[in-house]
Amino acid sequence: MAKLDLDQNKVKRCRLASVKIADSVDNYIEGLTTTSVERTILRLYGVDGVNSEEIPVPNLIVDQLNKADLLEAGAAVRLGQALLSSQLTVEDLSEAIAENKLDIIKLINNSNLNSNKVKSYMRELASNRAKKIKAIREKRDELQQEYPPGPKPWLYVIVATGNIYEDVQQARAAARQGADIVAVIRSTAQSLLDYVPYGPTTEGFGGTYATQENFKIMREALDEVGQEEGRYIQLVNYCSGLCMPEIAAMGAIERLDMMLNDAMYGILFRDINMKRTFVDQYFSRLINAYAGIIINTGEDNYLTTADALSEAHTVVASQFINEELASRSQLPPELMGLGHAFEIDPTVKDGFLLEIAQAQLVRQLFPEAPLKYMPPTKYMTGDIFKGHLQDGMFNLTSIITGQGIQLLGMLTEAIHTPFMQDRALSLENAKYIFNNACNLGGEIQFKPDGKIQGRADKVLDETVEMLEEIAEKGLISALESGLFAGIERPRNGGKGKDGVIKKASDYYNPFAEIFRKELVASE
Amino acid sequence: MSRDLTAIKPYGDTMNDGKIQLSFTLPVPAGPEGKEAARKMASQLNLKEVEVVHTKDLGEDFSFYIVYGQTDKTIDYTKIRVARATSSVMDYYEINEYIEENIGRPLRVVGACTGSDAHTVGLDAIMNMKGYSGEYGLERYPMFKTLNLGSQVPNEELIHKALEFDADAMLISQVVTQKDIHVKNLTELVELLEAERLRDKFTIVVGGPRISHELALELGFDAGFGIGTLPPEVASFLAEELNREINKEEN
Numbered sequence: 001m002a003k004l005d006l007d008q009n010k011v012k013r014c015r016l017a018s019v020k021i022a023d024s025v026d027n028y029i030e031g032l033t034t035t036s037v038e039r040t041i042l043r044l045y046g047v048d049g050v051n052s053e054e055i056p057v058p059n060l061i062v063d064q065l066n067k068a069d070l071l072e073a074g075a076a077v078r079l080g081q082a083l084l085s086s087q088l089t090v091e092d093l094s095e096a097i098a099e100n101k102l103d104i105i106k107l108i109n110n111s112n113l114n115s116n117k118v119k120s121y122m123r124e125l126a127s128n129r130a131k132k133i134k135a136i137r138e139k140r141d142e143l144q145q146e147y148p149p150g151p152k153p154w155l156y157v158i159v160a161t162g163n164i165y166e167d168v169q170q171a172r173a174a175a176r177q178g179a180d181i182v183a184v185i186r187s188t189a190q191s192l193l194d195y196v197p198y199g200p201t202t203e204g205f206g207g208t209y210a211t212q213e214n215f216k217i218m219r220e221a222l223d224e225v226g227q228e229e230g231r232y233i234q235l236v237n238y239c240s241g242l243c244m245p246e247i248a249a250m251g252a253i254e255r256l257d258m259m260l261n262d263a264m265y266g267i268l269f270r271d272i273n274m275k276r277t278f279v280d281q282y283f284s285r286l287i288n289a290y291a292g293i294i295i296n297t298g299e300d301n302y303l304t305t306a307d308a309l310s311e312a313h314t315v316v317a318s319q320f321i322n323e324e325l326a327s328r329s330q331l332p333p334e335l336m337g338l339g340h341a342f343e344i345d346p347t348v349k350d351g352f353l354l355e356i357a358q359a360q361l362v363r364q365l366f367p368e369a370p371l372k373y374m375p376p377t378k379y380m381t382g383d384i385f386k387g388h389l390q391d392g393m394f395n396l397t398s399i400i401t402g403q404g405i406q407l408l409g410m411l412t413e414a415i416h417t418p419f420m421q422d423r424a425l426s427l428e429n430a431k432y433i434f435n436n437a438c439n440l441g442g443e444i445q446f447k448p449d450g451k452i453q454g455r456a457d458k459v460l461d462e463t464v465e466m467l468e469e470i471a472e473k474g475l476i477s478a479l480e481s482g483l484f485a486g487i488e489r490p491r492n493g494g495k496g497k498d499g500v501i502k503k504a505s506d507y508y509n510p511f512a513e514i515f516r517k518e519l520v521a522s523e
Numbered sequence: 524m525s526r527d528l529t530a531i532k533p534y535g536d537t538m539n540d541g542k543i544q545l546s547f548t549l550p551v552p553a554g555p556e557g558k559e560a561a562r563k564m565a566s567q568l569n570l571k572e573v574e575v576v577h578t579k580d581l582g583e584d585f586s587f588y589i590v591y592g593q594t595d596k597t598i599d600y601t602k603i604r605v606a607r608a609t610s611s612v613m614d615y616y617e618i619n620e621y622i623e624e625n626i627g628r629p630l631r632v633v634g635a636c637t638g639s640d641a642h643t644v645g646l647d648a649i650m651n652m653k654g655y656s657g658e659y660g661l662e663r664y665p666m667f668k669t670l671n672l673g674s675q676v677p678n679e680e681l682i683h684k685a686l687e688f689d690a691d692a693m694l695i696s697q698v699v700t701q702k703d704i705h706v707k708n709l710t711e712l713v714e715l716l717e718a719e720r721l722r723d724k725f726t727i728v729v730g731g732p733r734i735s736h737e738l739a740l741e742l743g744f745d746a747g748f749g750i751g752t753l754p755p756e757v758a759s760f761l762a763e764e765l766n767r768e769i770n771k772e773e774n
Contacts (some may be wrong), residue, residue, distance in 0.1 A: 176582025189639035
């Protein structure tokens with residue numbers, strides 16, 4: 001593999017600054033939980049279902065607890081009190097609440113159980129549920145032994161019809177055509193829903209709702225087609241937005257393999273409150289780590305609003321921050337699908353060399369991460385013929401620099417959600433180039449004083465400078481001043497702020513404890 | 524060779540050969556029957572001399588075709604009239620000068636992706652300082668004062684912000700068009716403005732990959748811009764239109 005000569009001292013400085021930055025985030029969210037984290041805990045215990053108005057039971061319970069000022073101790077303890085005093089199972093309790101036959105607040109207020117007894121009961125219940133998630137992870141390992149996934153870069157395509165059954169049809173065809181990974185794009189605006197829709201869905205805008213049932217339907221279809229093709233097909237969805245950790249839990253239960261999850265994306269691009277996002281991302285990543293799910297971070301998005309040439313260092317800086325925050329959720333590097341993109345203006349002279357410099361730089365900075373490489377989108381036009389060629393240049397960059405997760409570009413990117421033939425053409429494009437230039441990266445060297453080395457040095461220099469500046473002023477202030485993607489977000493603004501809750505001194509989240517303990521032990 | 528503009532045809536490599544290429548997927552497996560189905564499909568589109576030059580099986584009983592054919596239909600180019608938002612596009616300097624000279628103050632513009640639409644790429648291309656394809660966005664123009672509200676802005680909030688900002692114009696971007704959601708969003712905005720008797724207060728412009736000037740007019744907007752629109756086109760329209768509006772009010 002051709003290598004850049006990078007100043008390791010600067011790389012070290014980047015990581016040191018990131019540690020400082022992550023410390024400031026930890027301090028900022030110390031002692032906080034959120035309504036979404038508490039709903040996640042309920043889901044992990046098996047609370048599910050909706051009432052007659054389609055409001056999910058986890059929302060019903062958490063809203064009632066919050067109103068009654070009972071959430072500070074954590075939903076786990078309250079659920080425990082309700083279960084023990086009613087002698088119901090989680091399923092029966094969920095159903096009774098969905099049918100409005102049971103007042104959980106009354107149940108909790110009337111219970112005078114010893115709190116240690118409640119905690120140990122809930123700890124045992126959580127431990128049993130955690131075992132199930134572990135079994136699902138082991139099932140993935142087994143299946144991947146039997147039907148190994150294709151070689152990297154993995155070919156990643158999206159389906160986005162709005163109808164899960166139509167999605168299944170397209171996903172199955174994509175797998176036949178050689179796709180390794182299928183992502184079901186979410187319906188637009190789902191990230192701002194403060195609940196997770198329920199059941200199979202057939203209507204969506206620009207995508208399909210992420211629901212547990214939809215996950216299950218797609219999982220079954222991909223397992224089936226994967227077995228027929230002799231290749232494990234990975235399934236992706238989004239644990240981002242206001243329900244980030246809840247969707248992480250659903251993904252863990254339905255054996256998703258990857259989830260979009262970024263520490264800052266929601267703040268920047270969806271105007272979600274900072275505290276809410278940081279608290280949610282910590283727990284969601286802990287779940288992902290425990291379930292063995294690869295996260296995909298969203299740095300590529302910076303370049304859809306900011307310039308890929310002048311802002312390249314913001315992508316790398318964000319990758320360092322995402323890496324450090326992810327490792328604090330016990331995510332190992334091989335589960336960190338750090339994101340970046342091929343978004344330099346195609347009219348720039350030697351733009352291809354600059355793309356190689358960036359891709360190779362990121363490859364060497366994060367050697368174990370399965371990097372998620374995003375295709376050109378910003379400069380895609382209605383000229384599908386040129387677009388197909390742009391995607392080809394993107395694929396060539398990827399095979400030279402050894403990227404991990406290749407999100408295939410569509411020649412019709414600027415026009416519509418992909419037609420079946422668009423997906424097939426893009427898979428052909430990638431397969432052709434990945435085969436035809438398979439060992440090119442191993443055959444070439446970068447000139448020590450050449451354009452590629454020079455560009456990488458420049459980006460690394462700017463990254464160190466940016467990270468040290470952020471470490472100095474704190475990540476929160478950096479986000480306020482528009483250092484990422486040119487977007488400014490005030491610390492006290494944003495959606496979902498009301499859902500941030502101070503934990504009481506006797507707060508208890510047994511899942512966080514179990515996950516962390518086991519993950520640390522297995523390191 | 525002389526061209527008869529009253530009867531033009533697509534040009535392949537010879538005048539009036541009428542050559543057309545198309546590609547599509549059929550929900551049948553690849554094979555002789557699929558190929559024949561593709562040929563018949565093109566024939567039913569009135570193409571002559573149809574050739575299916577490429578067939579590929581897409582799995583799950585789908586197949587892809589690339590087809591050539593020729594048409595004998597002609598178009599009278601001399602009779603074509605297209606609704607255009609602007610008759611002439613000025614450049615960055617001309618636009619600033621034009622506004623300064625004719626209106627004498629910066630124009631105030633609010634932009635938003637409305638409804639559930641989260642795709643700001645089009646709006647940013649027109650509004651952001653950096654602009655698109657080498658053309659500065661409106662933020663960069665000294666004679667525009669802009670407020671970019673970003674994605675997923677409810678129509679009510681847009682109106683509220685536009686009043687607060689004392690805007691002359693609103694720029695709406697709509698990228699997601701599945702099930703005609705954009706038409707619903709756009710219609711709702713016009714209805715809200717009319718209900719509050721504010722329609723005449725703002726010049727309203729919509730842009731997006733599936734937007735045409737014609738569609739925009741039909742929905743009650745003042746202009747519409749489609750794919751590939753650059754900031755100066757929108758800026759020129761706003762300058763000329765607001766000049767008419769503002770100076771009409773004063774007369």
